[in-house]
Amino acid sequence: MTIAPRRLIFAGSPEFAIPALHALLTAGYRPVAVYTQPDRPAGRGRQVRPSPVKIYARTAGIPVYQPATLRDPAVQAELAALVPDLLIVAAYGLILPPTVLAIPRLGCVNIHASLLPRWRGAAPIQRAILAGDVETGVCLMQVEAGLDTGPVYVRAAVPIERGMTGGELHDRLAALGAATLQATLPDLLAGRLAPEPQDAAGTTYATKLDKAEAELDWNRPALELERQVLAFNPYPVAQTRLDEFTLRVWRAVAETESSTAPPGTVLHEGPDGIVVAAGAGRLRLTEVQLPGGKPLAAAAFINARRLAGRRLGAV
Numbered sequence: 001m002t003i004a005p006r007r008l009i010f011a012g013s014p015e016f017a018i019p020a021l022h023a024l025l026t027a028g029y030r031p032v033a034v035y036t037q038p039d040r041p042a043g044r045g046r047q048v049r050p051s052p053v054k055i056y057a058r059t060a061g062i063p064v065y066q067p068a069t070l071r072d073p074a075v076q077a078e079l080a081a082l083v084p085d086l087l088i089v090a091a092y093g094l095i096l097p098p099t100v101l102a103i104p105r106l107g108c109v110n111i112h113a114s115l116l117p118r119w120r121g122a123a124p125i126q127r128a129i130l131a132g133d134v135e136t137g138v139c140l141m142q143v144e145a146g147l148d149t150g151p152v153y154v155r156a157a158v159p160i161e162r163g164m165t166g167g168e169l170h171d172r173l174a175a176l177g178a179a180t181l182q183a184t185l186p187d188l189l190a191g192r193l194a195p196e197p198q199d200a201a202g203t204t205y206a207t208k209l210d211k212a213e214a215e216l217d218w219n220r221p222a223l224e225l226e227r228q229v230l231a232f233n234p235y236p237v238a239q240t241r242l243d244e245f246t247l248r249v250w251r252a253v254a255e256t257e258s259s260t261a262p263p264g265t266v267l268h269e270g271p272d273g274i275v276v277a278a279g280a281g282r283l284r285l286t287e288v289q290l291p292g293g294k295p296l297a298a299a300a301f302i303n304a305r306r307l308a309g310r311r312l313g314a315v
Contacts, residue, residue, distance in 0.1 A: 151195030
């Protein structure tokens with residue numbers, strides 16, 4: 001007996017979702033449609049741009065749908081007319097109401113970038129680094145009406161290595177999510193997997209990033225400042241005041257050696273970094289940027305500007 005091919009819909013918007021869509025195509029699971037967020041202004045010029053997933057899907061010749069909301073009955077009817085077996089979600093960015101969740105015959109699954117129930121919500125990658133977690137990963141979970149509350153089909157873990165940025169961890173988890181989806185999908189489509197409920201006792205929430213969080217408070221311990229710098233690379237990028245300028249800090253390393261200088265004081269500078277006193281320990285800035293310039297290694301930066309003895313931050 002010939003088994004009819006599964007009808008899949010993929011829903012995603014940013015770069016994080018592209019490896020998963022690519023994995024589906026590579027494995028022979030061509031979605032009948034891709035849902036992604038509407039084109040929106042982006043960048044310095046605020047020009048209207050399509051999402052990365054839309055660009056990829058169009059290149060692959062997959063029909064693209066871009067509703068502003070999934071709560072519209074007409075949009076729901078349009079989705080139902082595609083007769084999907086399964087809806088696969090990866091950083092889509094729109095809420096899936098219960099009416100939509102009920103449309104696919106096998107339901108909806110989501111690739112979430114944390115080891116649930118830790119870090120439900122919008123920014124699990126950055127929050128894991130900020131919290132000093134030594135491990136994170138991805139979950140393939142069944143979507144429910146609640147925020148990342150659904151039962152989990154499979155987990156895959158990776159260590160968070162010292163010095164890893166939010167961007168680097170993002171890319172690693174995007175690839176891991178794609179590989180996990182590709183390996184799990186045959187059993188999922190065949191009904192051979194039963195999801196396990198999350199243990200609500202371990203729940204934490206990863207709130208959306210706010211640009212106000214990027215400001216470095218030099219009264220805090222150096223290790224916390226290091227995590228802040230790394231987590232916010234490449235967005236929103238940690239920053240501090242240097243006179244009338246904003247100094248962006250892209251990379252930094254915490255050191256335990258103490259100092260009697262006021263927090264924010266530049267203790268010394270050299271090819272290996274700009275060392276700043278913190279509330280506990282000190283922070284070695286290794287890549288920085290001034291407005292209008294590009295990110296520079298500390299060695300290149302201090303060739304044009306000397307900072308030793310200066311005070312960073314709000315004084």
